[in-house]
Structure formats: C-alpha cells, structure tokens
Amino acid sequence: MLLEIKNLHASINGNEILKGIDLKVNYGEVHAIMGPNGSGKSTLASILAGREDYEVTKGEILYNGKNLLELAPEDRAREGVFLAFQYPVEIPGVSNTNLLKTAVNEIRKYRGEEELDAIEFLSLLKEKSKLVDLDQKFLSRSVNEGFSGGEKKRNEIFQMAVLNPTLAILDETDSGLDIDALRIVANGVNKLRSKDNAIIVVTHYQRLLNYIIPDFVHVLYQGKIVKSGRKDLALELEEKGYDWIKNQKEEIPV
Amino acid sequence: MSEIKNTFKDWCLKNFEKYENNLNGEKKYPVHDYRKKSIKYLTTLDFPSIKNEEWKYTNVAFLNKENFSFSLEKADYSFDHISKFLFDNLEHSLITFVNGYHIQNLSKLLDIPEGVEILSLSEVIKQNHPLVQKFLGKVAENSNNFFTSLNSSFITDGAFIQVPNNKIIEEPIHIIYYNNSGTSKNIIQPRNLIIVGKNAQVTIIEHYVSDTETEYFTNSVTEIFVDENGILDHIKLQEESFKSIHIGRMDISQNRNSNFRSHLISTGAKFSRNEFNSRFDGEYAESTLNGLFMITGEQLFDAHTLIDHSKPHCNSYEHYKGILQGNSKGVFNGKVMVRQDAQKTNAFQENNTILLSDSAVMNTKPQLEIFADDVKCSHGATVGKLNEEAKFYLKTRGIGDEAATAMLIHAFASDVITSIKIEALRDYLEKIISRKFN
Numbered sequence: 001m002l003l004e005i006k007n008l009h010a011s012i013n014g015n016e017i018l019k020g021i022d023l024k025v026n027y028g029e030v031h032a033i034m035g036p037n038g039s040g041k042s043t044l045a046s047i048l049a050g051r052e053d054y055e056v057t058k059g060e061i062l063y064n065g066k067n068l069l070e071l072a073p074e075d076r077a078r079e080g081v082f083l084a085f086q087y088p089v090e091i092p093g094v095s096n097t098n099l100l101k102t103a104v105n106e107i108r109k110y111r112g113e114e115e116l117d118a119i120e121f122l123s124l125l126k127e128k129s130k131l132v133d134l135d136q137k138f139l140s141r142s143v144n145e146g147f148s149g150g151e152k153k154r155n156e157i158f159q160m161a162v163l164n165p166t167l168a169i170l171d172e173t174d175s176g177l178d179i180d181a182l183r184i185v186a187n188g189v190n191k192l193r194s195k196d197n198a199i200i201v202v203t204h205y206q207r208l209l210n211y212i213i214p215d216f217v218h219v220l221y222q223g224k225i226v227k228s229g230r231k232d233l234a235l236e237l238e239e240k241g242y243d244w245i246k247n248q249k250e251e252i253p254v
Numbered sequence: 255m256s257e258i259k260n261t262f263k264d265w266c267l268k269n270f271e272k273y274e275n276n277l278n279g280e281k282k283y284p285v286h287d288y289r290k291k292s293i294k295y296l297t298t299l300d301f302p303s304i305k306n307e308e309w310k311y312t313n314v315a316f317l318n319k320e321n322f323s324f325s326l327e328k329a330d331y332s333f334d335h336i337s338k339f340l341f342d343n344l345e346h347s348l349i350t351f352v353n354g355y356h357i358q359n360l361s362k363l364l365d366i367p368e369g370v371e372i373l374s375l376s377e378v379i380k381q382n383h384p385l386v387q388k389f390l391g392k393v394a395e396n397s398n399n400f401f402t403s404l405n406s407s408f409i410t411d412g413a414f415i416q417v418p419n420n421k422i423i424e425e426p427i428h429i430i431y432y433n434n435s436g437t438s439k440n441i442i443q444p445r446n447l448i449i450v451g452k453n454a455q456v457t458i459i460e461h462y463v464s465d466t467e468t469e470y471f472t473n474s475v476t477e478i479f480v481d482e483n484g485i486l487d488h489i490k491l492q493e494e495s496f497k498s499i500h501i502g503r504m505d506i507s508q509n510r511n512s513n514f515r516s517h518l519i520s521t522g523a524k525f526s527r528n529e530f531n532s533r534f535d536g537e538y539a540e541s542t543l544n545g546l547f548m549i550t551g552e553q554l555f556d557a558h559t560l561i562d563h564s565k566p567h568c569n570s571y572e573h574y575k576g577i578l579q580g581n582s583k584g585v586f587n588g589k590v591m592v593r594q595d596a597q598k599t600n601a602f603q604e605n606n607t608i609l610l611s612d613s614a615v616m617n618t619k620p621q622l623e624i625f626a627d628d629v630k631c632s633h634g635a636t637v638g639k640l641n642e643e644a645k646f647y648l649k650t651r652g653i654g655d656e657a658a659t660a661m662l663i664h665a666f667a668s669d670v671i672t673s674i675k676i677e678a679l680r681d682y683l684e685k686i687i688s689r690k691f692n
Contacts, residue, residue: 049650077652089647093665102661103651110652142665159651 002027002064002198003167009058010047017043019223020059025167028195032209032234033202035220036242041202042086044220045171048200049083050076063167077103078110080166080197084156084173091143096155099143100125100162107163128161132188150181157188168192169200174208186211206238221245261318263301266404267293269324273408285379285409288391292406299400311585311617312527312556317499322471324408325353325440336360336432339463339493344678346459347372347423350430353470354442355411364425369418372427375445376411385416385449393477394505394531401501401527405443405475412445412474415458419451419481426457426487426676433463433494435470446476450484450512457487459679462502462522464495471499472523478504480512482536487515487675493686494522496551503529510536517674518545518557518574519683521690525554532570533562534596543572546670546683548690550579560589561603563596566626570600575670576607577663578614589621590633596626603633608640608666610659640666660691 003025010018017040025031035041047054048061050073061068068076091099104124105115116124125139132154144152153173160168170189174182189212193199201212209217209231217234219227226245227233237244270293274281301318302309331352340348349372350360356374363372371378378386396403413429433442450456462472472494480486494500500523508514518528532541547555561570576584586605607616620633640662648658664687671683 051646072655073646073649074652074654074658077650083650085647085650089641089644091641091644091647091662091665093668094648094661098661099648099651099653102653102657103648106654106657107652163651 001025001062004062005059006062007059008044008047008056008061010043010054010056012043012054016057017054017223018047021220021223021225023218023225025198025200027198029216030193030199030201030212030214032214032217033200033220034204034206034217034234034237036246037204039220040223041204041220042171045083045169045200045202048081048169049073074106075110077163077165078107082160082163082165082168084153084160084168084170086172086175088144088147088152088156090145090147092145094143095140096143097125097139100159103159103163124162129158131161131191132158133184134158149176150178153177153181153185154188157185161188161192166197167200168197169202171202172204173201174203174205182208183211206234209234219245262320263296265322266407267297270407273324280380283379283382284387285390289407289409292391292396292403295396296400296403296407299398299403302400308558308587311583312554316525317471320439320471322441323438325355325435325442329353329434331357331360331432331434333360335434336430336463339430339432339461341428341676341678341682344426344428344676346426346428348428348430349374349413350432351411351413351444352432353434353440354431354444360430366423367421370421370423371414371416373414374411375409375414375447378414379409383414386414386447389447389449389477389479390445393479393507394475394503399503401473402475402503405445405473405503408443409445410443412447414447415456416449417451417454417456420453421451422455423457426459428459429461431460431462431472431474433468433470433472433498434465435468440470442470442472444472444474446474448476448478448486448488450478450480450486452481453483454481455485457676458489460488460490462490462492462494462500464498464522466495467497468495469497470495472502474502476502476504478506478514480506480508480514482510482512484509484512486513489517489519489674489676489679490528492518492520492522492526492528496522496524496553498523500526502527504531506530506532506541507535508533508539508541510538512536512539514540515542516544517670518543518547520545520547520555521549521686524552527556528558530557530559531562532560534565534568537565537567539565539568541568541570542673543570543574544670544673545574546576546667547574547584548577548667548687549582549584550690551582552580553582554585555582556585556587558585558587560591561601563590563592563599563601566595566597566599568596568599570602572603573670574605575667576605576616577610577666578607578616579610581611581613583614584616586616586618586635587621588619588633589623590631592622592624592626592629592631594625597628599626599629599631601629601631605635606666607637608663609637610640656692660688663687663691
C-alpha cells in the first residue's frame, strides 16, 4: 500500500477541520476527493504536503510504511509526494528552469543519485513540456509570474511530469480553467498515470473526472469521508448536488 | 559634555598639524590652500549627533572613543593580497590603492584612447592639473558636512579619471582600495575625481576591500562631473572587514542629456554610511541610483541619497534593496527634490527591505519635495519578511530550507544585480550572495 490515512484529526487556530479521515491508496490507483466548499478537501491536501499551519491532533499517515507526518515538506517531496497547488505561487526572480533544476538535483541527491548535467536536464524539460503543450519560452520566465490561470495549472502539471512523483495530489486543479485548458491538463495527468504511482484528485466539480477517470470517489463533508464509491458516485453527486449528501448526513445522528 | 562630544574632532585638528609637517615640499601646491581652508571650516562644524535629523538613526558617537592614526607610509604589497577581489573573465584597467596610497605595481592599464587620463590624484596635484583646480571641492562641497570637510583637510591620494570629449573607454576601470591596518587603526581618506567629457563614455568600479580582521576607518569622497551627452556607469562595491568603519560620499553633477548610472553594493564594514548627491545641471539628463545592501550581526548600513532636479525634462530612477540578518540595522533616507523650474520631471524611488531575523531593524524614510506642477513622481517603501508561501512552494518541490531561502534571496536581489551591465561583475556578486546565504 502506498498511502494509509488513519483517523486523521486536524485543526487550525483551534478549529477542528478534519474529524477522523480514513483513506487507503494503492499503487496504480486514482482517487477523487469531492465535497462542498469548506468540507476540508484542501486542508487534507495541505497536510499531506506538509503545510505547517495545521495541527494534527489525532491519527496518523503512513506513506510507503513511513510516518509521513514526521517528514519535513522537502523530504516528503524527495520521497515522491507532490502537491499541485490550487493557487500556484508567483516567484519573481526565480526562473522555472532554475526551480526545476534545483528541485531535480536536490531530490536526486537525497536518493543518492548523480546530479543531471545541463544537457540531460534540458532534454528532460523539453520532453516533459510537450506533455502539457508548454512553450519552451516559459522555461526562462519567472515561476508563475504573470501567467494566466490556465498557464499556472499547466505549469503545475509540467512540474509534476519533471519530478515524476509516486503520489501526486491535485488540489482543485480544474478551478479557473476553460474547457480547452482543462483538456490539456487532464491529458497531461493521464499520460503520467501508471502502475507505479497514485493520484489523488481533489475537486469540487465532477467535470474534471470526465477526463481523469477515477478508480474511487470519496465524498468529504464536515471533515469526514461520508461516502465512498466508484466513478458513478461522482456522476450521482453531479446530478443530485451536495444537498443530497448534506440531507443524508443530517439524518444520521453524530 | 562638550568635552566628550568633541573628542574625535579635537583629535582631527591636532593631527592636522602632524600631517602638515609631514607634507614637506607638497605644501607648495595650491591644493594645500584648500586643505587649510577645509580644516579651518571643520573647526566651525559640530560633530554629527543623533539630534541632527540627518544622523537620527546613525550614531557616530563611538568615533570619540576610538584611537586612530593616520596612515603615513606606502606599504609593500603583492598581487596575492588583492587577487581574490579581481573579477574573472573581464578585460579591464586596474588601479590599486593600499591604505589610501596609489600602488603602481598593482595597477595595470589597458591601451586607453589618446587624451584619457587614469592617474592618481597625488600625481595630478603635483602637475597642478587645471581640472583639479576647476573641480576639486566644487562638486562635493564641504558645506555643513563634517566628514567631507575632514576628507578635504587631508586630501592626499585617490583616483583621477578624465575622459575627454568624444572618447569612449570600452573596458571598465576597476579601482581597488585595499586596506590593511596591521596593529594601528588607520584613517584612510581616498579622494576621487571623475570627469566625463561631452559624448564620452566610461564604466568605473570603486571597490573597497580588506582582510577580514583588520580595523580602520575609510572616509572617502568621490566627485563626478558628466558633461553633455556623456555616459558614466558607476559601481561602488564595499566589502570591507566587519571591524572597519566606512563613510563614503559621492557627488555627481550632470550636464544636459547626460546619463549617470550608479550601483551601490554593500556587504562589509561594521558601520557604513553612504551619501549620494546627484544634481542635474542641464536638461534631458537621466540618473539611475540602485543599491543592494546585505548586512548581518551588529552591522549598520546607512544610505542617504539626494536627487536634485533643478532643471526640466530630467528622469531619475532610484531603487534600493536591503537584506538584513542578525541584529543588523539599516537606514535608507532618500530625498528627491523637484525644484520650481524642473517641469516634466520623472522621478521614481523605491526601497524594499527583507528582514531575515526578528532583531534586525530597518528605518526607511522616502522624501519627495516637489515645487513644480507638471511632474511624474512616485516613491514606495516596503519592509517585510521572505515570502513564506513561496518558500513552502519551493519545499514541496523537494528544495531544502536553506536552498529555498537562498533562492528567494537571489530572486529578491536579482533586479538590482541584473541591471548591472558587466557579466563578470554580476557573477562575482552572485557568488557573494551564495557565500552569504547558501
């Protein structure tokens, strides 16, 4: 098993956001986590990546058998965890190439591998940029600076392609994308799917799941997974809306 | 109280006599009249105190407790002492000063166009050079400035660069001021004079360096005149010992259509004060003042700049950036004066500082004084921390805390660094940043 989340409770500034999450992800699987706004989806994604604003009050996360919560964010990345941000950060003065070169080599160093030389690295960038139709000229530009919403999301998937993670978490990667950009991003992700990795797609809407077909769908509501199913669950949700879940939830005494 | 207040000043006055006696035959040159005038003027000035608005955050009272001596002799030094301060892969002329004195065998001039003069000030003083008579003390006046008057009283040596009309010097001139006080605490007072003729062009790097542990006080003054259509690219790089004191002033007078570009990069000295006064004496001139200071520990850095728009149709661009660590303290006081006649002025000023520790302090004071009504002026100042969200983003890509911090610092400094035109110098500066933060 790649990832096992057990009874995860987490809070921020004393407010409990996650109230007992259980989730198991195997190699080769794509899981979608859906839910209305404020249900805790992005919190879960952030905790997996190591954002320090949240306090885990109970539970554990095992990643490849290791205690993920004990690892610094950079070590999680070096172990193969990748978060595609909902709001990718603009970093003026740091070029995309520079970021990726530093990242690739820090990861390789951690794994005891030789650093890539300039030629190997550039050919890697060239190959991966095709996956998301990213123009070569983007490489020398500052990270996300002045990028459109769609370009930022494509850049996230491009970084994912270059870093080749074992566990990728896509946090609302579909938000703010028009249908063409959505298709490009989804195609990129699909090309990266393999039996050697797993992907968690966090999304509010079903439409991304038309392109990235999940193996499992989980519905997060008020900090708990209240329903799990196959891909049809996403369609059912789309049809009935989140009120369906909310109404069901209210019938069950907590 | 007054006795303590004047200790440093008394010491200066007392030592002038000693200095004068040591001049022997050199008293006969006209410059000596200026020295005497200056020391006389110095007696009338108060030693700067924090009650003076211009020195509010920069307390020089500690000078009263120091025991300085004047550097009187030329020392014997080899290229080994300065080799680490040279830039790789750069064709350039080199002039070296050790403890304030020009050292011929550590200087190398490339072939320079006819009429160009790259000399030591001590030499041109002896020649009774007409340009010394015309400009020395005229661009940077003593008026009300204690340390400039002190420098003027002891004018001995420095760089003299004169580029005649229509001459272009392609390769930069690198001036190294290397200081090594040994056991005595020297006062070293370079006086530089740079004259760029009509349609002339030159790049000059003033580079203040020393060995790591040496204690001394640099008090330099640079006077610059750029004539019509002239272009001067000036870089001041100060990486002196953390035990040294650096007070430097630079005054620029710009004629019509001229272009002056300045970069101040400052990492050294326990105490540094940098005064820039740039004045437009003709229309359609342009001035760029960029700065980058990186300080740590108990260092203090102070930049006091004044851009005087006294003529119409001139542009000025000023951007100072600071990175502060430890208990360091930064001061930026940037004044832009737009006088009544200076219509169609464009003046932009910005100061951004990053504090990497909770105990570092930045005092920033932008001042715009505008007396004309058809102008475009702006100023802005920010003081903040490194962008934590950007740092987290880099970490999620596998980049460690230190490397992420270094990347963001390089990025913060990058717009000042990239606006320097000399690639070899940019590389040198990137290495300084890497050494400091990686």
